[in-house]
Amino acid sequence: MNQTELQKLVEEISLKYFYLPFRHEVKINNRMTTTGGRYFLNDHHIDINGHFLDEKYRSDLVGIIKHELTHYHLHLAGLGYQHRNRDFKNLLARVGGSRYTPDIGLRRRQVKNxxxxxxxxxxxxxxxxxxxxxxxxxxxxxxxxxxxxxxx
CATH class of the missing domain: 2.20.28 (Rubrerythrin, domain 2)
Structure with a gap:
């Protein structure tokens, strides 16, 4: 999956589950290891972990996109967009997004020297x-x- 396909997928998920358009940019970030995505408050773009773009992680990818879109739409609406807020928890449960990113083995292990x-x-x-x-x-x-x- 490339950048334009990911952008289209995020826009479709936004309309289907949130009934609101996604009007900003989605970027692929291959440097992420412990998180599936990240929403940026200053310019409203979303980074998605490039390792989840593989076909075998498709269901995880959709859950991650829903999670980041929950941050996005709540922030733009002026509601509680942080993980601890009740608005965030309720909307995430309603759309069926992932609360946590699944571990796919990218975390670094400390070497016992x-x-x-x-x-x-x-x-x-x-x-x-x-x-x-x-x-x-x-x-x-x-x-x-x-x-x-x-x-x-």
Whole structure:
């Protein structure tokens, strides 16, 4: 799906479910990883995560578009457009939009660079950052920690 097809789809969904036209621009943003879309208050355009444009995510894409259009139409109407507002929750439920973006495996995982082990109970502590072994001790038994592995 390209930019013009996405624009047409958003305009159709807006008319079909909200009975109001969408008069602004939809952009594809391939840099998004944790969100499906974003509505911009200043110029009213909508960004859609490019990873959801694949055919296998079509139902998720429609839910994401409904979610962003809910922000769009409520903001332009001067009503509560934020996630916590009752107006937003009611309209989103009425049109059947997604409350949350499904996880499709784009999130980054933190690499555990350090592995510490208690000298007494041998409990292991994987950590992203280095730990001061003079200051910190085992949380289970109070024993001393020693560095077992460093992955940098």
């Amino acid at each position: 350090y592995l510490y082990e208690c000298e007494d109970c041998h409990f292991q502590y994987p950590r992203v950052r280095k730990v001061n072994t003079r200051k910190y001790r085992c949380g289970r038994c109070g024993g001393r920690l020693k560095l077992v592995r460093r992955n940098k």
